[in-house]
Amino acid sequence: MRVLLVAPYFYPEGGGLERYAYKMAKELSEENEVVVVCATKLYERTEKIGNIKVIRKKPNLIISNTPVRVLLPFELIRMIKRQNFDVIIAHTPVPFFADVASFAAKLMGKPITIVYHTGELKKGSWTDVLAGFYERTVEKMTLRNTKIISVSRYVQRILGRKGFHSKVEYPKIDEAFILERPDFRGDGNTVLFVGQLGRFHRWKNLDLLLRALVLVKREIPDVKLVVIGGGDLIGYYTKLAEDLGLEGNVEFLGRVSRERLISSYKSAKLLVLPSSKSEAFGMVVVEALALGTPAIVSRVGEFPVIVDDKKSGLLARLDERDIAEKILFLLEDEKMRRKMAVTGRKAIKRFIS
Incomplete structure (x- = not known):
């Protein structure tokens, strides 16, 4: 079978969606011919990743992290x-690439599957007007008469409210995180944040976590926050940490290898993700729990499903004092923290079976 997979970006570029798409393409390529078409922030090229042919196209413009290529429909x-593809699969958290793939597939009489990775398209910015218009118009045409896969039950509920039925297929955690022996101890008083640091991901609320860390530092002077992730706001967050007097308490690692990511999870006492919008799943939370690191997360998206409050971690309000209190609680109560770490490791089995 010949499979065409379309995504806004593709591994190793991007984040959770791109890893999900890569794992799907990798599995399909074991018995099928798979071609991936995606955008790139680097330069146009065609390459092979294992058995997967990847065609990376340069967008003409990027609107709110959405790559747009004028010639894509014709291409x-x-x-x-x-190439007479048997099936087309499109991944979407943003408009355009999946919309074009759906239009092209239907025009050519080919079956199309849309993998839907986002809950709320509106993120509290100027682009919300465009997102609302898109939901009422183009998205309805894209999803109509289409097989839809949701990456979580939260996303499934969002689509259900829009009038579309979908099947849930959770993202698959990398086998390396399952096979790695967890370290339930952690090092020192290390807190971990993993997420993209771009202007379109400010809802990850690293600035809120930094302000919470100021309060934690008053009680635990040697507390350390390790930040993993890249983006155009690294300079902003670095300056904010300095302005808050945290230059000796925060380490920015940027993008790291899988091996470094695993070691960072294992050495951290806990993971903190105070997101305020559209956490469709939360792969980094599952990865942390798999390696024996409990998590403090906000009550958004699928987070409350992944983290069982007071058992495998804590659910926090989007308030710096509440986040600080929960960080202090876990750093100061090692017995409870380890109990949550063990429980969390067991709990993630439902996401990998």
């Missing part, structure tokens, strides 16, 4: 016609 129609 996809031509590819489908010439």
Whole structure:
């Protein structure tokens, strides 16, 4: 079978969606011919990743993290016609690439599957007007008469309210995180944050965590926050940490290898993610729990499903004092923290079976 997979970006670029798409493509490529078409922030190229052919296209413009390529409709129609793909799969957290793939597939009479990775399209910015218009118009045409896969039950509920039925397929955690022996102890008083640090991901609320850390530092002077992730706001967050007097308490590692990520999870006492919008799943939370690191997360998206409050971690309000109190509680009560670490490791089995 010949499979065309379309995504806004593709591994190793991007984050959770791109890892999900890569794992899907990798599995499919074991018995099928798989071609991936995606955008790139680097340079146009065609390459092979294992058995997967990846065609990376340069977008003409990027609107709110959404890559737009004017020629994409014509390119996809031509590819489908010439290579006679049996099925098209499109991944979407943002408009355009999946919309074009759905249009091209339906025009050419090919089955199309949409993998939906986001809950709320509106993120509290100027683009919310565009997102609302998109939901009422283009998205309805994209999803109509289409097989839809949701990456969580939260996303499934969002789509249900829009009038679309979908099947849930949780993202698969990398086998390396399952096979790695967890370290339930952690090092020192280390807190971990993992997430993209771009202007379109400010809802991850690293600034809120930094302000909470100021309060934690008053009680635990040697507390350390390790930040993993890249983006155009690294300079902003670095300066904010300095302005808050945290230059000796925060370490920015940028993007790291899988091995470094695993070691960072294992050495941290806990993971903190105080997101305020659209956490469709939360792979980094599952990864942390798999390696024996309890999590403090906000009550958004799928987080309350992954983290069982007071058992495998804590659910926090979007308030710096509440976050600080919960960090202090786990750092100061080692017996409870380890109990949550063990429980969390067992709890993630439902996401990998």
